[in-house]
Amino acid sequence: MRVIIFSWEFPPRIVGKLADYVKKLALQLAKNKIETCVVTYHDYLTGEFEEEGNVKTYRVTNPVKTHVSVLTWVLTLNQEVERAAANIYYKIGKHISLIDVHDWHFIPAAVTLKKALGIPFVYSIESLEDHRSHGADSPFNMAIKSIEWLGMYEADKVVVKSEWMSSEAMRIYKVPEAKIRVVKPESELWIKKILGIYGSVSGA
C-alpha cells in the first residue's frame, strides 16, 4: 500500500499538536510496511526532500510570497502540493492507494487529485474552524468552513480523535455517522485501526 500524507505542519515546523502526531503516524505506517510519503510546507528550516525511517518527506513552498490572510496563503500553496503529489504519482508507476489529509489546508489539492487521478482520500480532523474561531461567521471564517465542508463531502472516510469531535462533525457539517471513524491516538489499537481504515478505503 502506498500512502501520501498531507499536513501543513510537520517537524521541525511545529505550529500546534498536529506536527508531532503526523510524524508519529508516518513512522508507524512505514514500520507496518506501508510506503509512506509526506507532503508538507517548507519554510527555510528544512530542505525540499528528506528520508527518515523509510518515510519520504517532500516540502513545498508558496510561489506567491505576499498575502492578505492565511486563506489566500493556503489557496495558492495547494497547487504546489498538487505538483508534489503528482510528481510522486507519475514517478512510482501511477499508483497511490490513498491520501490522508490532516485538517482543511490541503483539502483543495486532495479533491483535485481525487477527481483527476482517481486517488481516494481520508480527511483526518485535528480541529475545526467552528471551535478555533468560537463560532465566528465572518466571510473569512465561512470560507474556511466551506473548505472543511468540501473535505467532509468528498472524503471516503472522516477520521476523528474523539467521540466529541465525531458528534461535532455531525452537528456542524451533517456528516453521516457511517462515514466517520473515531480513532483515539492514545489507544493501543490506534495504528491497527488506522490501517484498517486505509485498507477499506483503498480496497486492499
Add this chain to the structure above:
Amino acid sequence: MVPNNLRVMMLTWEFPPRIIGGISPHVYHLSKNLAEKGVKVYIVTCDFPGASPHETLDGGVEVFRVDSYKNPSPDFASWVYLMNMNMQKEAAAIVKNLGGVDIFHAHDWLVANASIGLKHVFRKPLLATIHSTEVGRRNGIHTDYERMIHETEAWLTYEAWRVICCSNYMVSHARWAFGLPEDKLVMVPNGVEAKEYERSNIDLHQFRRRFALPEEKIVLFVGRLVYEKGIHILIGAVPKILEKVNAKFVVVGNGYMKETLSEHVKRIGLAHKVLFTGFVDDETLRNLQKCANVSVVPSLFEPFGIVALEAMAAKSPVVVSDTGGLSEIVEHDVTGVKVYPNNPDSLAWGVTRVLLDEDYADRLRENAYRMVLEKFNWEKISQQTKNIYEKVLGEYSKTFWA
C-alpha cells in the same frame, strides 16, 4: 507528435453571456474560430444566471459553467482563489471523463491557480494569455493586496510554456513586469468581427435621436469608468470641444468614477451635453458606434485597445491617446488621430479636427476599416494561435512528460 485532433481546454472567468471586460468576447471569438479550424475547444468558466451549466455552441465549442459563488469570501482576490478551487475540481473531473486534453490555455491571473494545478496533475502544457497586469492597472504596486495579485500573475507566467500578449507593447510590458525571457513571449493581436457591424435592421437616424439632437455631433466613449481608461481626460476636454463644435458626449459603461464625473459635469453646467448611459446591450452598442461622428479612447494604460478596433469596424473615426496597444493600432493621420495621453487640450484638438473636417474623417474611416479587415480578423488570429499550440506540442513531445 502533434495530434490530428487537437483538444484544448480554455479557462476563463468570463464567457458570454457573462461579460465583464474584454476577455469574454476575446475567448468567444478565438474559440469559435479555432473550432472552425478543427480544434476541439472546451471552455471552463464561471456560471451565470440563466446560462446552461453545459452546452455545445454552433460550431462545436463546448462550454462548462461551474458554480462560482458558493463560497463566502472576504474580498475579491479571496473570491478568485476560492472560485479557482471549484473550477479546478470541476475541470479535473471533466478532463478525466473526456479521457484527456492536449493543452490548457488560461486567460489572466483570474484562473491562474486552477490552470497551474491542472497542468501538473495531468502533465500537459499550459499556455497563458496576459490581457492586462496589476502593475499596469494600478500604475504601480502599492499594497500587499496588489502585490499578491502581481505575484499570482508572475506565477502564472512562470508556469506557462508560452505567454501570449495582444500587442508589442504588452510583450515588452510583461517582460519587464515579470522578468520573462524573450523567447517565452509571443504576440498575437486581438481581433474584431467586422461582420457583426454589417447587418442592421433599424433606422439609424431614428436610433440616433435617442441620444442626441440632430444638430449635435456624437462623441462616443466606451469603457469602464475607471482611472486607467482616462474618461476624466475626456470630461476635461468637453468645454474646449464645445467652444468649436456643437456635440453630445455619450459615455457608455460603468465604474467607480461615474458619480464623481456626473457631479462634475452638473457643476460646470454641461449636464445636458454629456449622457451617461451605463452598460448597454451589444446591439445598442454597435448601433451607437455606427452613429458616432468620432470615437474617443483616452486611456492612460491600455494593453491593447479593442474598443478602438470595434469603432473602426463600425466605420467610426477614432481619436486615441498615443499609449500602449493604441499606439500600434492607429497610424496617425492615416487610420485615426493620436493625441498626447493625459492631456485634455491635445484630446480636444484631435476631436475637433475630426469633427470639423468631414473629408478627413471619411478618409480615416475608410483606411481604418480596410486595416481591420486585413490585420485584425479572427480567422487569421486563430490560425496564429493554432500554430502556437502545434509548436508547443512539438516541444512538449520531446520532454519526459510526454
